[in-house]
Amino acid sequence: MIIRRSDLQKIFEHCEREYPNEACGILSGSGNRVDTVYSLSNENPSPAFYRIDSKDHFRVIREMREAGKELIGIYHSHTGSPAYPSPTDVTLAYYPEAVYVIVSLMDRKNPDVKGYIICEDTITEVPMNILQDER
């Protein structure tokens, strides 16, 4: 997955803002390159669970469709565990075509971020290529 540093920073800021609850959002784009970060509401705010608010989810799907973009990633934070999919993450991974981006805030000053494809209970890490922003 290719993501601009400023977009990654937006994700980190959202995760920090929601702390100690989990933050969540959608990444849209084309191919494997992120164009837009949608920082969305956690329908059931909790330090251990997230579900993207269904109204937000519907709105973003429509916006992406109208813009000709695809859902290429889903992000959420783990506020007290590593950046690795939990059993719940794997059970509820209904989007095998998306990269699941997990931000760990175990060290809040230095968030860790990793990306995974989760398909039929198999977890495969994918590299996160961070682009410096154009000046």
Place this chain on the structure above:
Amino acid sequence: MAIKVRIPTPLQKLTNGQSEVECSATNVLELVDALEKDYPGMKERLSDGGKIRRFINIYVNEEDIRFVNKEETALKDGDNVSIVPAIAGGRE
């Protein structure tokens, strides 16, 4: 005029790759039965014991049925139904 139903990618293997299908029903439970008739396997994926599965969002036009009348949410010809798996997870 029938009801248009958007099918999410993971379920399109049951609809021969179609992302949108049409059917007739007067409420969401009937819709699930109608989908099952045309596309066997759909009912088990969408519901359990007569209830829509917890992590399946169903929208009638733009409204999430959980906030309308759940499985009893009324449908009429011309409605647009979207089936969208929830995006959820966490460390619990």
